[in-house]
Amino acid sequence: MPKVTGRPDIPTVLVTTLLAGPVLAGLAGSLLPAFGYLPALGYDTFSQAPFRQLFSTPGLGKSVLLSFGTGLAASVFSLAIVLVFTAGWFGTRIFRQLTRFLSPLLSIPHAAASIGLAFLIAPSGFLARLFSPWATGWTRPPDFLVLNDPYGLAMTFGLVAKEVPFLFLMTLAALNRPHIQDYFKAGASLGYGRMASFFKVVLPQIYPLIRLPMLAVIAYSTSVVDVAQILGPTTPPPLAPRLVAWMNDPDLSKRLMASAGAILQLSVSAAALLFYLVLERLCAVALKLRYASGHRHNREKLARKSGLAVMVAIISAMVLAIAVLGLWAVAKSWWFPAPLPQRWSLGRMSDAISMGTPALTATLAVAILAALMATALTLWLLEARSFRNVRTGRRLNFLIFLPLLVPQVSFLFGLQVLFLIAGLSGTFLSVLFAHLIFVFPYAFLALSDPWKRLDPRFAKAAASIGASRMKIFWKIQAPLLLRPILVTFAVAVAVSVGQYLPTLMIGAGRIVTVTTESVALASGGNRQVAALYALLQLIIPFVVFTLAAIVPSLLFRNRSAMRLER
Amino acid sequence: MTRFLAAGIGLLGTLLTPFVLHAQDTTPNQTSDWQNVLDEAKGQTVYFHAWGGEPRINAYIQWAAREIERDYGVRVVHVKVSDTASVVSQVLAEKSVGKQTGGAVDLIWINGENFASMKENGLLAAPGWAETLPNWQYVDVENKPTVTVDFTVPTDGQESPWGMAKLVFMHDSARLETPPASLEELLDFAKGNPGRFAYPQPPNFYGTTFLKQVLATTVENEELLSKPVDKAVFDDAVAPLFAYLDDLHPYLWRKGQAFPKNAADMRQLLADGELDIAFSFNPGDASGAIANGELPETVRTFVLDGGTIGNTHFVAIPFNSSNQAGAKVYADFLLSPMAQTRKQEPEVWGDPTVLNVAALPSNEKALFEALDLGPATLLPEELGPVLPEPHPSWVSALEEAWTERYGTGSE
Numbered sequence: 001m002p003k004v005t006g007r008p009d010i011p012t013v014l015v016t017t018l019l020a021g022p023v024l025a026g027l028a029g030s031l032l033p034a035f036g037y038l039p040a041l042g043y044d045t046f047s048q049a050p051f052r053q054l055f056s057t058p059g060l061g062k063s064v065l066l067s068f069g070t071g072l073a074a075s076v077f078s079l080a081i082v083l084v085f086t087a088g089w090f091g092t093r094i095f096r097q098l099t100r101f102l103s104p105l106l107s108i109p110h111a112a113a114s115i116g117l118a119f120l121i122a123p124s125g126f127l128a129r130l131f132s133p134w135a136t137g138w139t140r141p142p143d144f145l146v147l148n149d150p151y152g153l154a155m156t157f158g159l160v161a162k163e164v165p166f167l168f169l170m171t172l173a174a175l176n177r178p179h180i181q182d183y184f185k186a187g188a189s190l191g192y193g194r195m196a197s198f199f200k201v202v203l204p205q206i207y208p209l210i211r212l213p214m215l216a217v218i219a220y221s222t223s224v225v226d227v228a229q230i231l232g233p234t235t236p237p238p239l240a241p242r243l244v245a246w247m248n249d250p251d252l253s254k255r256l257m258a259s260a261g262a263i264l265q266l267s268v269s270a271a272a273l274l275f276y277l278v279l280e281r282l283c284a285v286a287l288k289l290r291y292a293s294g295h296r297h298n299r300e301k302l303a304r305k306s307g308l309a310v311m312v313a314i315i316s317a318m319v320l321a322i323a324v325l326g327l328w329a330v331a332k333s334w335w336f337p338a339p340l341p342q343r344w345s346l347g348r349m350s351d352a353i354s355m356g357t358p359a360l361t362a363t364l365a366v367a368i369l370a371a372l373m374a375t376a377l378t379l380w381l382l383e384a385r386s387f388r389n390v391r392t393g394r395r396l397n398f399l400i401f402l403p404l405l406v407p408q409v410s411f412l413f414g415l416q417v418l419f420l421i422a423g424l425s426g427t428f429l430s431v432l433f434a435h436l437i438f439v440f441p442y443a444f445l446a447l448s449d450p451w452k453r454l455d456p457r458f459a460k461a462a463a464s465i466g467a468s469r470m471k472i473f474w475k476i477q478a479p480l481l482l483r484p485i486l487v488t489f490a491v492a493v494a495v496s497v498g499q500y501l502p503t504l505m506i507g508a509g510r511i512v513t514v515t516t517e518s519v520a521l522a523s524g525g526n527r528q529v530a531a532l533y534a535l536l537q538l539i540i541p542f543v544v545f546t547l548a549a550i551v552p553s554l555l556f557r558n559r560s561a562m563r564l565e566r
Numbered sequence: 567m568t569r570f571l572a573a574g575i576g577l578l579g580t581l582l583t584p585f586v587l588h589a590q591d592t593t594p595n596q597t598s599d600w601q602n603v604l605d606e607a608k609g610q611t612v613y614f615h616a617w618g619g620e621p622r623i624n625a626y627i628q629w630a631a632r633e634i635e636r637d638y639g640v641r642v643v644h645v646k647v648s649d650t651a652s653v654v655s656q657v658l659a660e661k662s663v664g665k666q667t668g669g670a671v672d673l674i675w676i677n678g679e680n681f682a683s684m685k686e687n688g689l690l691a692a693p694g695w696a697e698t699l700p701n702w703q704y705v706d707v708e709n710k711p712t713v714t715v716d717f718t719v720p721t722d723g724q725e726s727p728w729g730m731a732k733l734v735f736m737h738d739s740a741r742l743e744t745p746p747a748s749l750e751e752l753l754d755f756a757k758g759n760p761g762r763f764a765y766p767q768p769p770n771f772y773g774t775t776f777l778k779q780v781l782a783t784t785v786e787n788e789e790l791l792s793k794p795v796d797k798a799v800f801d802d803a804v805a806p807l808f809a810y811l812d813d814l815h816p817y818l819w820r821k822g823q824a825f826p827k828n829a830a831d832m833r834q835l836l837a838d839g840e841l842d843i844a845f846s847f848n849p850g851d852a853s854g855a856i857a858n859g860e861l862p863e864t865v866r867t868f869v870l871d872g873g874t875i876g877n878t879h880f881v882a883i884p885f886n887s888s889n890q891a892g893a894k895v896y897a898d899f900l901l902s903p904m905a906q907t908r909k910q911e912p913e914v915w916g917d918p919t920v921l922n923v924a925a926l927p928s929n930e931k932a933l934f935e936a937l938d939l940g941p942a943t944l945l946p947e948e949l950g951p952v953l954p955e956p957h958p959s960w961v962s963a964l965e966e967a968w969t970e971r972y973g974t975g976s977e
């Protein structure tokens with residue numbers, strides 16, 4: 001194979017401009033108005049007025065603290081839960097069984113999960129109904145501040161429930177390499193406990209692979225909009241939903257303030273990332289001191305049990321939330337404290353499906369196209385780089401993950417104005433493009449590891465008997481990687497379906513997806529319809545994930561070596 | 567049975583409407599003008615930006631869209647928005663970047679401060695179009711002054727009335743037999759039943775309406791409210807309002823630390839039994855919700871002594887819509903006696919008509935007379951006096967003052 005040349009290959013250039021370009025352009029589009037410069041709206045002098053206006057907004061400090069605190073706490077808890085559970089149970093039957101819930105849980109869009117959780121934990125929600133009045137004595141819902149609490153606990157819980165499956169999947173992928181089981185065995189033979197082996201030997205090796213996803217989780221959680229709108233506090237709300245409200249204010253001077261707020265949001269997320277990096281360093285130092293202490297940590301029963309308990313609680317909460325969504329979808333009347341609906345109806349379901357068809361079609365079209373493009377681009381990039389023998393370095397990784405590390409609100413505002421000026425706002429293509437920016441990094445995340453693990457000797461052998469690069473890809477690499485490619489496609493579809501803010505802001509209301517509909521209906525007066533739309537949101541990724549699991553099994557039913565390792 | 571009868575009459579109305587319309591259009595000039603609009607509208611797609619949180623209203627909008635697509639070849643796409651202010655902002659942004667035609671919005675469901683804001687910023691189609699609609703002749707301009715004056719701002723024919731709104735309260739008679747009859751009694755009720763009353767959080771439209779209701783009832787000099795807000799007197803004028811809220815807040819649902827998101831959410835909380843009292847801008851809301859199984863059958867409607875806030879909601883066309891003809895055809899259809907009767911049916915929406923029923927031709931009048939308003943709807947004479955909306959400038963002043971006091975958790 002040819003050696004590295006000075007010029008970067010086409011896909012690398014394409015991908016970096018495609019991802020980093022809009023982010024940087026969008027950031028510039030937010031930065032200029034933040035300093036009072038937005039000639040399109042008649043502001044053509046620089047000033048600090050937007051920031052002054054921003055900082056004089058009542059409750060701003062609290063909003064900032066909420067964003068920082070809930071986002072960081074949710075991310076750190078999620079990682080801790082995943083690591084403790086993995087450490088305690090990796091390789092056991094329970095572990096394998098629980099991983100089966102992963103993909104379906106991962107495919108639940110944030111908005112749908114939040115709606116389901118709200119139905120579950122509200123004082124008049126399903127859990128309260130299940131235990132009332134026989135256990136609690138409540139004949140009426142108690143006046144407890146469970147949802148939208150001022151400290152953002154419900155919101156943090158909602159974020160944890162969504163980020164745990166994601167980080168778990170990333171950890172699993174990282175564990176999916178040779179010799180991991182051997183480390184555990186070696187640790188056990190030296191008398192180390194299961195968890196001690198994990199934290200002392202395995203984690204230091206796999207952590208670099210979990211790190212970037214973890215940073216993306218922090219950036220996301222500190223700037224989330226839809227979860228905050230459904231579960232978050234309102235007196236005052238966290239920063240991100242407030243920004244969106246200012247951006248939509250008919251008083252256009254608030255747009256400048258919103259842009260200043262977008263820059264503030266960027267610094268809040270950056271501060272959270274920084275805080276995490278310091279925390280990471282401290283943990284590393286603390287762990288390092290113990291690596292060689294020789295302490296075997298045999299009494300780990302309690303830690304293992306609690307890790308399992310928390311994991312099971314989260315998975316059950318999510319499964320129950322979806323089940324409650326399913327119940328509401330067919331419930332006509334369901335009064336407190338009845339544990340099941342009093343009147344059922346299927347009529348609304350057909351109504352919702354026929355009325356939701358345009359949104360469903362648009363969602364499908366955007367998701368499938370974005371996922372196809374993202375998967376194809378990822379393959380092209382990986383193939384080109386492995387052909388040229390270039391390792392994906394840190395810089396490329398950073399550029400690819402830029403859209404996930406910069407808060408969406410911070411650059412979408414700027415991007416929206418750019419699209420508007422270019423006259424592209426509200427077109428299908430612009431929404432597709434906006435989705436691609438967010439879908440690609442996940443596709444890359446899902447596929448780069450399986451690609452790296454592909455034995456390079458297959459390609460070498462084929463090349464030595466004269467197969468072209470094209471032929472090697474189509475005949476060897478693609479079929480061998482069919483399963484991860486399909487999973488990547490499914491992940492990409494799920495990510496696209498879940499996009500709320502990009503669809504809303506770039507789509508200008510003309511491109512309606514089940515997710516934007518679902519958030520609009522979530523606060524409406526009819527739970528049945530809200531639940532139906534939340535389920536519609538869920539169905540597409542679920543079907544795609546199922547297909548991704550079934551298709552390879554059907555294709556490879558006569559190839560024993562291509563079956564799943566499990 | 568009445569439902570089928572009403573549906574039958576509705577159907578009859580559909581069949582008869584074209585003939586009736588034709589007979590009514592006496593001036594040939596007007597007819598040909600409207601014919602031009604119809605010709606131009608054919609094949610257009612109208613993007614109708616309207617609040618989308620209520621499935622029944624969404625279904626009604628869909629139904630009207632199907633009707634005019636069939637009859638006039640105009641396609642209407644309902645863009646469901648969660649806040650009308652964002653649509654105003656969108657049109658304003660389009661104007662600012664110089665988009666004079668082909669705007670994203672063709673028709674908006676609007677009233678009050680959003681209309682005032684659009685009018686002030688020159689975001690609306692040229693004045694007078696609403697009065698050229700053939701069905702304008704039936705609008706009750708005389709007895710319903712708010713169809714031409716929207717929150718003290720003259721509409722100048724830049725928005726076409728769609729329905730009447732009046733603040734009404736709902737209570738579940740199974741839990742609360744005698745509802746409070748005044749704001750003082752409401753406060754007493756809250757003190758006796760902590761956590762069972764709430765209002766949506768301003769700047770939500772309904773939350774602000776509750777503030778306006780209290781303001782209009784407690785303000786010393788009512789004339790202040792019909793004029794743009796004057797900073798010098800604002801604090802004095804709202805002092806009794808905030809004194810009332812200071813008393814009320816410790817007894818609100820969640821002690822005022824969380825609020826329902828909007829009226830629909832509040833109604834859902836009434837259905838869940840979390841609240842005993844909720845309110846709506848639609849006098850037929852409770853009946854409609856009962857018919858759809860969203861509220862228990864024991865829910866009833868009440869109003870407060872001394873009257874409640876009332877207004878009209880409209881549809882308006884932005885200046886840069888390229889489908890103005892199609893938008894007018896849709897607006898005219900929404901005004902037609904047939905569409906207006908259907909809208910008032912509690913199961914469909916329950917929204918009161920803007921038309922002068924007494925002056926309608928007998929066929930159309932029969933449609934309205936056949937309406938069964940449902941078990942929880944007050945008769946027009948029971949609805950009490952209408953308190954006028956304050957000038958739109960009060961809205962943002964109230965919202966800001968409220969947020970500063972209660973919306974920042976700084977207590």
